[in-house]
Amino acid sequence: MASSDAQGQRVAVIGGGLVGALNACFLAKRNFQVDVYEAREDIRVAEFTRGRSINLALSYRGRQALKAIGLEDQVVSKGVPMRARMIHSLSGKKSAIPYGNKSQYILSISREKLNKDLLTAVESYPNAKVHFGHKLWKCRPEEGVVTVLGPDQVPRDVTCDLIVGCDGAYSTVRAHLMKKPRFDYSQQYIPHGYMELTIPPKNGEYAMEPNFLHIWPRNAFMMIALPNMDKSFTCTLFMPFEEFEKLLTSDDVLDFFQRNFPDAIPLMGEQALMRDFFLLPAQPMISVKCSPFHLKSHCVLMGDAAHAIVPFFGQGMNAGFEDCLVFDELMDKFNNNLSMCLPEFSRFRIPDDHAISDLSMYNYIEVAFTRIRYHEAVQRWHWQKKVINKGLFGLGSLIAIGSAYLLVQHMPPRPLGFLRRLPWTGTTGYWNRSIGDFWQVPWSH
Amino acid sequence: MASSDAQGQRVAVIGGGLVGALNACFLAKRNFQVDVYEAREDIRVAEFTRGRSINLALSYRGRQALKAIGLEDQVVSKGVPMRARMIHSLSGKKSAIPYGNKSQYILSISREKLNKDLLTAVESYPNAKVHFGHKLWKCRPEEGVVTVLGPDQVPRDVTCDLIVGCDGAYSTVRAHLMKKPRFDYSQQYIPHGYMELTIPPKNGEYAMEPNFLHIWPRNAFMMIALPNMDKSFTCTLFMPFEEFEKLLTSDDVLDFFQRNFPDAIPLMGEQALMRDFFLLPAQPMISVKCSPFHLKSHCVLMGDAAHAIVPFFGQGMNAGFEDCLVFDELMDKFNNNLSMCLPEFSRFRIPDDHAISDLSMYNYIEVAFTRIRYHEAVQRWHWQKKVINKGLFGLGSLIAIGSAYLLVQHMPPRPLGFLRRLPWTGTTGYWNRSIGDFWQVPWSH
Numbered sequence: 001m002a003s004s005d006a007q008g009q010r011v012a013v014i015g016g017g018l019v020g021a022l023n024a025c026f027l028a029k030r031n032f033q034v035d036v037y038e039a040r041e042d043i044r045v046a047e048f049t050r051g052r053s054i055n056l057a058l059s060y061r062g063r064q065a066l067k068a069i070g071l072e073d074q075v076v077s078k079g080v081p082m083r084a085r086m087i088h089s090l091s092g093k094k095s096a097i098p099y100g101n102k103s104q105y106i107l108s109i110s111r112e113k114l115n116k117d118l119l120t121a122v123e124s125y126p127n128a129k130v131h132f133g134h135k136l137w138k139c140r141p142e143e144g145v146v147t148v149l150g151p152d153q154v155p156r157d158v159t160c161d162l163i164v165g166c167d168g169a170y171s172t173v174r175a176h177l178m179k180k181p182r183f184d185y186s187q188q189y190i191p192h193g194y195m196e197l198t199i200p201p202k203n204g205e206y207a208m209e210p211n212f213l214h215i216w217p218r219n220a221f222m223m224i225a226l227p228n229m230d231k232s233f234t235c236t237l238f239m240p241f242e243e244f245e246k247l248l249t250s251d252d253v254l255d256f257f258q259r260n261f262p263d264a265i266p267l268m269g270e271q272a273l274m275r276d277f278f279l280l281p282a283q284p285m286i287s288v289k290c291s292p293f294h295l296k297s298h299c300v301l302m303g304d305a306a307h308a309i310v311p312f313f314g315q316g317m318n319a320g321f322e323d324c325l326v327f328d329e330l331m332d333k334f335n336n337n338l339s340m341c342l343p344e345f346s347r348f349r350i351p352d353d354h355a356i357s358d359l360s361m362y363n364y365i366e367v368a369f370t371r372i373r374y375h376e377a378v379q380r381w382h383w384q385k386k387v388i389n390k391g392l393f394g395l396g397s398l399i400a401i402g403s404a405y406l407l408v409q410h411m412p413p414r415p416l417g418f419l420r421r422l423p424w425t426g427t428t429g430y431w432n433r434s435i436g437d438f439w440q441v442p443w444s445h
Numbered sequence: 446m447a448s449s450d451a452q453g454q455r456v457a458v459i460g461g462g463l464v465g466a467l468n469a470c471f472l473a474k475r476n477f478q479v480d481v482y483e484a485r486e487d488i489r490v491a492e493f494t495r496g497r498s499i500n501l502a503l504s505y506r507g508r509q510a511l512k513a514i515g516l517e518d519q520v521v522s523k524g525v526p527m528r529a530r531m532i533h534s535l536s537g538k539k540s541a542i543p544y545g546n547k548s549q550y551i552l553s554i555s556r557e558k559l560n561k562d563l564l565t566a567v568e569s570y571p572n573a574k575v576h577f578g579h580k581l582w583k584c585r586p587e588e589g590v591v592t593v594l595g596p597d598q599v600p601r602d603v604t605c606d607l608i609v610g611c612d613g614a615y616s617t618v619r620a621h622l623m624k625k626p627r628f629d630y631s632q633q634y635i636p637h638g639y640m641e642l643t644i645p646p647k648n649g650e651y652a653m654e655p656n657f658l659h660i661w662p663r664n665a666f667m668m669i670a671l672p673n674m675d676k677s678f679t680c681t682l683f684m685p686f687e688e689f690e691k692l693l694t695s696d697d698v699l700d701f702f703q704r705n706f707p708d709a710i711p712l713m714g715e716q717a718l719m720r721d722f723f724l725l726p727a728q729p730m731i732s733v734k735c736s737p738f739h740l741k742s743h744c745v746l747m748g749d750a751a752h753a754i755v756p757f758f759g760q761g762m763n764a765g766f767e768d769c770l771v772f773d774e775l776m777d778k779f780n781n782n783l784s785m786c787l788p789e790f791s792r793f794r795i796p797d798d799h800a801i802s803d804l805s806m807y808n809y810i811e812v813a814f815t816r817i818r819y820h821e822a823v824q825r826w827h828w829q830k831k832v833i834n835k836g837l838f839g840l841g842s843l844i845a846i847g848s849a850y851l852l853v854q855h856m857p858p859r860p861l862g863f864l865r866r867l868p869w870t871g872t873t874g875y876w877n878r879s880i881g882d883f884w885q886v887p888w889s890h
Contacts, residue, residue: 170624178632179615182729186631187623284627 005336006031012160019303019320020166021118025069028125039135054234057314058107065321079107080227086212092263108226141299163299169308185290193282199267201231244282292346297339307353312363450781451476457605464748464765465611466563470514473570484580499679502759503552510766524552525672531657537708553671586744608744616750630735638727646676689727737791742784752798757808
């Protein structure tokens with residue numbers, strides 16, 4: 001019954017990244033005619049380009065979405081389980097903190113491999129097609145038209161019944177919705193940037209314990225490392241831009257690592273560290289919120305296009321994947337009726353996506369700025385669990401609770417700001433002098 | 446000295462509204478070559494178009510800016526002094542609340558007349574020109590190029606040393622800055638809309654006491670009326686969109702007015718009220734914040750383009766005018782050195798513009814949503830004065846303190862939400878269940 005409505009209806013999915021490709025599978029499975037427009041070349045044939053995070057943490061929500069399109073096992077088999085965090089102290093001492101019980105773990109997944117698998121899955125549907133090298137130029141959702149620029153750079157109008165914007169944090173689809181009446185929006189950059197570095201295999205084996213998310217907590221900055229299938233680790237250094245800007249020469253960098261991450265230098269290799277450090281500048285991190293996620297029955301945003309979040313909860317991809325799953329469940333419920341499903345998706349999903357955005361920012365501020373005392377951190381941890389158990393998050397996310405969060409308990413204090421649970425709202429709230437000066441701190445719920 | 450640098454440098458001012466025209470005067474006076482691009486026709490010759498607020502409250506800050514370009518007396522002579530608020534109760538009882546001492550008053554000014562006077566003032570400078578019917582199509586601030594579409598619709602590139610974005614709440618210049626790295630931005634619509642209505646003269650005289658800002662406080666909605674020079678009043682009805690949407694027929698409207706503003710019906714005239722009510726739909730109100738206000742030495746935003754605020758403090762135009770004055774003072778200080786002046790403008794001005802934005806929203810929420818008790822309202826009033834006296838605002842703004850604020854003291858309670866001064870920050874903070882659900886509530890400082 002449900003799928004009979006969909007047949008013959010055309011959906012234009014803008015963006016063939018992780019969320020766009022997954023969404024295309026859901027929609028194709030539902031018998032829509034699906035066209036995915038992806039600005040970049042096919043990553044399965046083109047050379048891999050740097051600039052995005054290399055690996056990602058896949059947790060329960062993400063897996064449930066993959067399961068619904070039959071890809072869970074395939075993806076999980078290409079991931080490296082991380083059963084605990086491994087904290088690296090300045091002295092080189094390491095201590096493990098499990099995520100939960102022994103059966104609970106998150107997976108380190110290659111963004112590139114996952115995206116390739118998803119694109120191949122899209123193309124397995126005869127009613128779905130991915131148009132690479134096709135950039136969205138403009139769209140008129142109410143008229144059901146998207147204008148794309150193909151490799152020939154000639155604008156081409158394509159008609160469709162639904163536009164699904166999965167075009168990421170800097171979404172062009174969202175930029176069009178922003179001009180519509182009563183569309184709320186915020187974008188906020190945090191003072192930190194990130195940079196990816198590498199720990200290569202050592203004698204053909206992992207140079208550190210593989211089944212861990214490694215963390216080097218260091219006051220206002222930190223480094224993490226996630227294992228790859230090729231036995232390397234990808235490290236991510238998080239640090240305020242103003243600190244990055246002080247490191248201008250190889251000597252600066254070496255000195256900085258000697259002071260802060262001495263145990264990482266031999267693992268990375270001095271020469272390779274210098275090369276990697278200056279390969280790309282530090283990348284910014286943006287937090288985007290908007291409301292609604294949809295325009296009438298014509299257009300809907302998912303993933304980073306709807307809610308780019310800072311990465312300190314490890315939930316960016318998982319939240320985007322869950323968007324697709326939630327939307328799919330609503331399409332079931334409303335028999336593919338877009339004019340009912342889209343408003344309900346906004347109504348139902350926005351509180352959750354705003355909550356994970358706030359929690360991610362909360363973790364960021366705790367990690368980077370607080371001098372919170374150990375027992376207070378534990379209290380908050382309990383409070384966070386309470387939020388989760390209340391149903392804001394399902395049981396699954398317990399295993400995904402940010403590695404960053406536990407960090408707090410292992411960090412030397414730093415008197416840069418402070419946080420509060422706001423007693424009269426019973427909700428997350430935070431105020432921080434540094435951030436407050438820099439920008440309003442959004443909060444909600 | 447100062448002006449010698451400016452000579453020969455070209456400034457493109459985008460927007461010839463109130464702030465754009467005033468800014469053009471400041472810049473022309475400083476010997477820049479100034480071109481103003483205004484999308485609309487010359488309002489001095491074209492027919493007046495509805496859709497913007499018809500009159501505005503001019504207070505101390507705005508007057509100081511006009512004074513600096515020699516226009517204060519001319520503008521003040523065309524304004525109607527409002528020496529107090531006049532509260533209209535449901536029973537028709539009226540009670541006056543002065544703004545301050547007897548010499549303190551604000552002025553009701555016609556937006557149209559003021560804009561005309563400012564445009565004529567711009568054109569009195571031989572080094573300034575206003576290009577009407579010229580819409581900004583795109584800009585490349587770092588290359589010093591703006592592309593405008595004139596009446597012939599042919600894109601034309603114009604070079605300039607500085608782009609000044611005064612193109613209002615939906616600024617195109619700002620949309621370009623938004624794509625630059627680390628530009629923070631938020632836009633938030635409030636649940637209320639506004640609609641303008643008219644109380645015509647009665648037997649050639651004002652139909653109510655002229656030297657007052659008339660206010661009909663009614664729980665979650667309210668009406669105000671400002672006097673015009675032609676002895677009419679322009680009324681503005683503020684009400685949630687969902688309430689507007691219930692009033693579909695003339696009978697609905699009449700019934701609504703009979704229940705809420707019975708004394709206004711004979712003043713407006715039943716027929717005229719019906720005509721005016723259905724002339725235009727209720728208009729949305731947007732609150733916009735961004736940071737920074739500038740891009741290097743190339744581009745700067747002022748007025749609503751930088752900080753559209755909700756109108757409940759009567760400070761929108763005044764804050765925009767003060768932007769121009771503050772910028773002018775910095776240009777003096779830095780000898781027209783744009784690469785020093787622009788970053789300093791952001792650094793210095795953003796906290797003040799964010800503060801007036803927050804205070805305006807704070808007033809809105811108090812007016813629309815609180816059941817705050819009388820003595821608490823007075824406590825807050827004192828606290829607000831303290832903020833002002835601390836130097837966040839100068840003495841002048843005391844006379845401009847929102848009429849809306851005092852309203853609180855005359856409103857029946859309505860249990861929709863609540864506000865708090867946040868004790869640990871000593872700053873404005875608010876949380877409201879209705880608004881919170883609808884959107885994050887921004888706060889700062």
